[in-house]
Amino acid sequence: MSERRKIGIMGGTFDPIHNGHLLAADEAHAALGLSEVIFVPTGQPPHKANQKVTSAEERYIMAEMATANCPYFTVSRIEIDRAGESYTIDTLRTLHSMPEYKDVLFYFITGLDAVLNIMTWKNPEEIIQMCSFVAVSRYGYSHNRVELLPQDLRDKIIPLEIPLLAISSTELRERIRTGRSIKFMVPAAVEQFIMKKSLYKH
Numbered sequence: 001m002s003e004r005r006k007i008g009i010m011g012g013t014f015d016p017i018h019n020g021h022l023l024a025a026d027e028a029h030a031a032l033g034l035s036e037v038i039f040v041p042t043g044q045p046p047h048k049a050n051q052k053v054t055s056a057e058e059r060y061i062m063a064e065m066a067t068a069n070c071p072y073f074t075v076s077r078i079e080i081d082r083a084g085e086s087y088t089i090d091t092l093r094t095l096h097s098m099p100e101y102k103d104v105l106f107y108f109i110t111g112l113d114a115v116l117n118i119m120t121w122k123n124p125e126e127i128i129q130m131c132s133f134v135a136v137s138r139y140g141y142s143h144n145r146v147e148l149l150p151q152d153l154r155d156k157i158i159p160l161e162i163p164l165l166a167i168s169s170t171e172l173r174e175r176i177r178t179g180r181s182i183k184f185m186v187p188a189a190v191e192q193f194i195m196k197k198s199l200y201k202h
Helices: 019-032 056-067 088-097 124-130 143-148 169-177 188-197
Strands: 006-012 036-041 073-075 105-111 132-136 157-160
Touching: 006 019, 006 088, 019 036, 019 056, 019 105, 019 132, 019 157, 036 056, 056 073, 056 188, 088 105, 088 124, 143 157
Parallel strands: 006 036, 006 105, 036 073, 105 132, 132 157
Antiparallel strands: none
């Protein structure tokens, strides 16, 4: 019997995508032997309903640019093209229903801070049945806090320590707004796109 394919899912607003996202995806790919990592830019992020978010199309283009040179990175439009708010459970159901992902093991790659909040997501019990979680180390968060989560969720969490890049999309937007450099924090193509489109200036 052939071994089941393992695929990573990297969800996020990616506003903008940066080198920290790419490093986390690459480390997960190597550590778990993933055949590919799918970046899934959020369409309408429900947790950012009161915040200004760059258009889904521009965030998708930046994700495409950032991942273009890596053969095992792909970008999916499933959340962008789906009407309404974007929930992880809907994305997992869609991926599981696609013929090309039949009998695949999915690994949802996200920050440890997000993993600690999974029980507040929509349909968390069903999510836990549909994938494992790669909990990427985040500055200020200890993997010891995973012990506070329900046992069935703890069993699905794989801690992943990576070199800590203290980069966040929030910080990048602030740097651009105040005229500071983001060179070496995002791929060069993404930096050029941001400047060309005058994103995050206001």
